[in-house]
Amino acid sequence: MIKEILDPRFQRLDVFKAQHTAPTQALDQLPTYEVFVLLKEDGQYQHEGIVHAPDNEMAFIFAKEQYSRRMTCAGIWTIETPNIFVSDYSENKISIYDSVEASSSHGSENYKIFHMLKRGKQHKYAGTVKANNAEHALQVAKATFDISKPILNVWVAKSSDFYESTEEDKQIWNTLPEKTFREAIDYKGQAKIEEFLKNKKQ
């Protein structure tokens, strides 16, 4: 047990005097949302990770700080995890589309298609197709997109299930460029430690 904490925030809190309450199970874990980020205006959306959030709008709010704080960003999409249909995974040079029958008859709903080209790499947005359901969207995608390279896994999700940042939202990524004070490297810690050690030896 820690006897003394110097951080004044903790001293104020009296954490060790506080009565520990049992976690309230139902409230302790919010659902997960998948986050897709557009790094540059002319790039493509790619999967960056997940956030816990109470709803899609809050997922976007959290994703902005979590996944676009340090890099450039031109847009974010979020979607609740269970709303993504995940195809089987294939290996080596076998494309997942090899076992899908192409379909040229379109449906009435928009589905977004994300492709994984390499194991361990993020899923990237390939485009949107009109289909009746996720399986049908896969079939339409096969007939629509360039699938000359083997696609190892596909994510399919209804466009209407996404929360998409708007044109107006873009201004939130237009911030002060002088952010070096946010980076550990700016404090030149290693150089200072070395100098300290050098002086100590002398």
Added chain:
Amino acid sequence: MNKDALKDLLYKMADDQLILGHRNSEWIGLGPLLEEDIAFASMAQDKMGQSLALYRLLQELGEGEPDMVAFTRPANQFHNSQFVELPIGEYDFSLVRHFLFDTADYYRFEMLMASSYEPLQLLAKKLKGECRYHIMHADSWIKKLGNGSDESIERLQKSLDYSIPYALGIFEESKFENELILEYVFEGEIKLRERWIEHIDAVLSKTQLILPDLAKESPRFGGRYGEHTEHLQPLLDEMGEVIGSDPTADW
């Protein structure tokens, strides 16, 4: 351009950002959920960056070096509103303060995008994006929790009722108010207050929260003239602890 008027405006803005940035950073590692902890800490850091940018403008006008100005003045030389120096309390209060203060902040910078003082006009344009995110974050939480459970609505309402007199203190007029308006530096606290009310009223009307009758409230003024609550000096002591024990400390 009246230099004293300009300095007065820059000091109150910079001090607001510095003090609230420090206050909000007290939540780091203690936030209600990891994602919110990151977002709130990041916005606190934005405020520190904004205060630094404003202290630099003051330095150009002949004031001291930003670190010294930020960490070595006594409380009665600070021009922040009393609202920002209040302890963080529980998360409901910190969220409500974030909502009320950052809304005012957003519109202040928006108005300053038309300022006749060019360095401030340029800075306001640069900060717009950051401030925009801050109010998106605040509005989303207020709408979510203001329509949430009985407990969340009751907590927010209590914090709102407590905060409103302090929030009105943000708009305490400067003794240079007329000069600032006449020289088109800043359109003034009264205009800002109008835009602030419009925004918070629009957000609150989408919730079950009730905005108290502002005409019946007495604003907590004084902060802009160096009168502060008992909470500011201990905070300044804590912030200045390193520089106070070794003014040459470097890290």
